[in-house]
Amino acid sequence: MNKVFLVGNVGKDPEVKYLDQGKVVATFPVATTERGFTAPDGTVVQPQTEWHKVVAWGHSAKFAEQYIKCGNKVFIEGKLSTRSWVDSAGVTRYSTEVVVVNLEGMTAGKPKEDEAPTPTAPPF
Numbered sequence: 001m002n003k004v005f006l007v008g009n010v011g012k013d014p015e016v017k018y019l020d021q022g023k024v025v026a027t028f029p030v031a032t033t034e035r036g037f038t039a040p041d042g043t044v045v046q047p048q049t050e051w052h053k054v055v056a057w058g059h060s061a062k063f064a065e066q067y068i069k070c071g072n073k074v075f076i077e078g079k080l081s082t083r084s085w086v087d088s089a090g091v092t093r094y095s096t097e098v099v100v101v102n103l104e105g106m107t108a109g110k111p112k113e114d115e116a117p118t119p120t121a122p123p124f
Contacts, residue, residue, distance in 0.1 A: 004098050006052060006076040007106070008032035014056075014064040026061035030054050030074060030098075054078070056100040067105050077102040 011029040018024050029051050036047040054076060056064050068074060078098040087093050 002079040004076070004078050004080055006030055006032055006054075006074075006078075006098065008052070008074065008076075010068055010070055010072045010074055011051065013070050014061075014068055016061060016065040024058065024061045024065075026056045026064040026068075028054050028064065028068065030076065053095060053097040054100060055081075055097045056103055060100045060103045063103055063105075068103075071107075073106040075102075075104040075106055076100055 008030040011031050014026040014028040016024065016026045032050050032052065034048045034050075036045050038044050076098060078100045080096060081099045082094055082096045084092055084094045
């Protein structure tokens with residue numbers, strides 16, 4: 001089974017691309033932090049932050065475009081996917097990403113200002 005659950009903070013506004021045949025994809029980084037603690041022997045363990053590359057497609061990408069911004073807390077259910085490519089120097093590169101199955105914003109808010117609908121005058 002390949003399943004990932006993350007609760008973390010968005011590190012950068014989603015980058016959204018509209019591809020051929022109406023496909024849409026959003027990518028953004030999410031930071032998760034494990035709390036620090038003091039062990040029974042007095043050893044202090046510092047908090048540990050990990051950064052995750054997140055990729056959302058379709059409705060999840062449109063949700064990210066409209067509602068997710070840098071600093072928001074999010075809940076992500078997804079799966080890990082590793083892709084590879086050969087760079088211009090001929091070196092094979094790898095990237096492991098979290099592909100979104102379910103994306104929920106945990107920060108209360110409105111759509112981004114540039115995405116919010118323009119109010120209209122009353123019809124009378």
